[in-house]
Amino acid sequence: MTTSTATASDSPLKPAARSRSGGGARTGHRHRTPSGLGWILPGFVFVFGLIYFSIGYSGYISLLPWDWRPPRPASVVGLDSYVRAFHSALFWTSLRHTLVFFVAAFVVQTTMGIVFAAILHSRVYASTFFKVVIFVPVVIAPAIMAPVHRRVFAVDGPINWILQHLGLLRVDATGNRIWTEWVGWLLSHVGLGSLTPNWIQPATALWVIIAVQIWSSIGMAFILFYASMGQIDPEIIQAARIDGAGNVRTLVSVVVPNLRPTILSLAILNAITALKLFDYPYLITAGGPAHSSEFLGTYIYAELFGVSQHFGYAAALSILLLFLALGVSIIMSLSARESRPGRRIAREWRA
Amino acid sequence: MFEIRGRAARIGLTLVLAVMVVPFVVPLYTMVYGSLQGRGWGNYASVIGLPGFWLYFRNSIIISVFTIAIVYFLTMTASFGFSKLRIRSKEVYFWLLMGALTMPEVVLLTPLVITVSKVGIAGTYWAVIIPIAALQIPFTVLLTRSYIDGIPDALFEAARIDGAGTWRQFWHILVPLVKPMAVAIIVLVLINAWNAYLLPVVLLGQTPGHMVVTQLPNSFKTQYTDDQTKILAGAVLAALPEIIAYVSLQRHFERGMAAGAIK
Numbered sequence: 001m002t003t004s005t006a007t008a009s010d011s012p013l014k015p016a017a018r019s020r021s022g023g024g025a026r027t028g029h030r031h032r033t034p035s036g037l038g039w040i041l042p043g044f045v046f047v048f049g050l051i052y053f054s055i056g057y058s059g060y061i062s063l064l065p066w067d068w069r070p071p072r073p074a075s076v077v078g079l080d081s082y083v084r085a086f087h088s089a090l091f092w093t094s095l096r097h098t099l100v101f102f103v104a105a106f107v108v109q110t111t112m113g114i115v116f117a118a119i120l121h122s123r124v125y126a127s128t129f130f131k132v133v134i135f136v137p138v139v140i141a142p143a144i145m146a147p148v149h150r151r152v153f154a155v156d157g158p159i160n161w162i163l164q165h166l167g168l169l170r171v172d173a174t175g176n177r178i179w180t181e182w183v184g185w186l187l188s189h190v191g192l193g194s195l196t197p198n199w200i201q202p203a204t205a206l207w208v209i210i211a212v213q214i215w216s217s218i219g220m221a222f223i224l225f226y227a228s229m230g231q232i233d234p235e236i237i238q239a240a241r242i243d244g245a246g247n248v249r250t251l252v253s254v255v256v257p258n259l260r261p262t263i264l265s266l267a268i269l270n271a272i273t274a275l276k277l278f279d280y281p282y283l284i285t286a287g288g289p290a291h292s293s294e295f296l297g298t299y300i301y302a303e304l305f306g307v308s309q310h311f312g313y314a315a316a317l318s319i320l321l322l323f324l325a326l327g328v329s330i331i332m333s334l335s336a337r338e339s340r341p342g343r344r345i346a347r348e349w350r351a
Numbered sequence: 352m353f354e355i356r357g358r359a360a361r362i363g364l365t366l367v368l369a370v371m372v373v374p375f376v377v378p379l380y381t382m383v384y385g386s387l388q389g390r391g392w393g394n395y396a397s398v399i400g401l402p403g404f405w406l407y408f409r410n411s412i413i414i415s416v417f418t419i420a421i422v423y424f425l426t427m428t429a430s431f432g433f434s435k436l437r438i439r440s441k442e443v444y445f446w447l448l449m450g451a452l453t454m455p456e457v458v459l460l461t462p463l464v465i466t467v468s469k470v471g472i473a474g475t476y477w478a479v480i481i482p483i484a485a486l487q488i489p490f491t492v493l494l495t496r497s498y499i500d501g502i503p504d505a506l507f508e509a510a511r512i513d514g515a516g517t518w519r520q521f522w523h524i525l526v527p528l529v530k531p532m533a534v535a536i537i538v539l540v541l542i543n544a545w546n547a548y549l550l551p552v553v554l555l556g557q558t559p560g561h562m563v564v565t566q567l568p569n570s571f572k573t574q575y576t577d578d579q580t581k582i583l584a585g586a587v588l589a590a591l592p593e594i595i596a597y598v599s600l601q602r603h604f605e606r607g608m609a610a611g612a613i614k
Contacts (some may be wrong), residue, residue, distance in 0.1 A: 036436020043429030
């Protein structure tokens with residue numbers, strides 16, 4: 001086994017493997033190709049059995065009374081739970097937070113990802129060190145980092161420490177942190193007079209979650225943009241330079257248009273992340289205070305394992321979330337038809 | 352990308368970059384600095400002295416290893432079938448599989464909680480391994496199938512003419528050729544299994560000995576104590592294996608995670 005591995009990967013067949021010949025099985029030799037149903041069945045049954053069974057089961061539970069839970073006898077009552085969801089302010093609040101999260105995270109990630117990738121494609125010192133620092137947050141589990149972020153945004157935490165040393169905050173006689181005069185004046189004139197330097201409060205909790213999630217995913221955007229910038233033909237950039245374009249002009253007018261497929265992939269990735277979001281909001285703010293950072297994930301969890309367990313209602317919310325995710329994946333497969341990111345990536349790696 | 356002339360410009364751009372990465376360093380610095388406050392290294396000693404400290408790691412290792420094994424085996428066989436073998440209405444099976452690609456795990460929560468206790472595997476490793484693996488497979492199959500599509504069919508036909516059965520083609524041609532993609536998939540699944548939080552919390556339980564590594568920092572935050580320094584020391588210890596693995600296998604990690612991003 002080991003010898004065949006070594007020879008196969010070094011064999012002269014590899015360059016041939018690089019050339020595209022996918023789907024060749026359909027031409028000519030069909031009669032000799034053995035049947036493969038037995039090969040796909042184990043994987044298919046495993047996934048289908050679990051996921052589609054769960055969806056079906058969720059669909060059934062969602063038709064039970066909204067406050068149904070397991071030991072009780074089940075009786076189908078219809079779409080009550082869905083009606084309840086559409087009338088629930090909290091459902092729409094969670095959706096709005098998801099949308100805000102998606103837009104903010106997408107814009108910041110794309111911009112910062114491109115800027116980091118461009119800088120690290122230039123000749124800077126210690127580039128490996130910077131790459132590791134930017135990417136480490138992607139690797140560490142959100143659940144492990146959550147208590148650290150709680151600390152970072154604590155009233156006596158590093159964020160306020162930095163603001164204090166920048167002269168934006170001061171500690172008053174009773175030991176409370178308050179804005180310095182001019183910051184307070186500025187805030188009250190932009191309608192944020194009630195804002196205090198306590199970040200886990202209704203006005204700012206959502207933004208704390210967004211900031212933390214962006215922190216942990218810029219590295220991903222960076223790696224994707226870094227890879228696709230490496231694919232851009234250097235001659236195009238050379239041509240722009242000869243035409244007199246400066247660094248910024250080249251980046252905006254030549255490089256960024258070439259990154260469109262990656263930006264699209266990132267938009268889809270962000271939409272799915274926004275819908276799936278659970279670990280950070282649950283562990284940093286628990287969706288609060290006063291539901292100010294509630295997302296669909298934390299909402300469903302609270303309905304399932306909260307004080308009163310509403311399995312029927314949680315199942316209906318899950319089905320609604322499923323439709324949203326399915327919508328995203330349909331948009332994805334339609335747009336993938338143009339750019340085929342999966343195939344592109346697979347091709348790049350073969351090289 | 353940026354054209355830079357001279358040493359001064361190089362240093363300047365590096366400094367700009369250094370300022371830009373400050374927000375990335377702040378939480379990492381907070382984690383390490385905070386964990387050494389109060390009793391200093393004593394915080395680490397009391398975290399390690401926690402009864403069942405090693406069980407967090409043992410549970411995560413067992414779950415990751417089995418998840419990787421299941422995903423690897425099922426992905427390789429299914430991708431081989433989808434790409435190189437004859438199956439009636441193949442694309443129907445494929446799209447049914449791809450329908451599960453973007454499944455949020457929270458959707459599975461209600462049915463899983465009920466089913467797992469009915470089947471009687473609540474609190475066992477299987478209750479976590481099976482759903483985590485099932486959620487990975489659609490995507491790993493998508494990637495691996497695209498990859499195998501790029502391997503010429505002639506290779507398999509030649510083997511067939513020489514009398515090799517389908518199993519031999521699989522083991523001696525496919526498995527070795529797919530190795531680069533397999534490494535990326537293993538890293539991706541490893542990260543997803545190791546970082547999983549919601550499914551282990553719900554399906555494995557929150558009692559000592561039944562917790563995974565992602566629950567380690569929070570086990571110091573109970574109703575009665577909120578011991579910041581020990582929480583942070585716990586976070587450092589839980590994050591350490593991942594950081595070490597990433598730094599030593601940097602390239603594979605970046606590839607594997609990027610693979611997970613582009614669906």
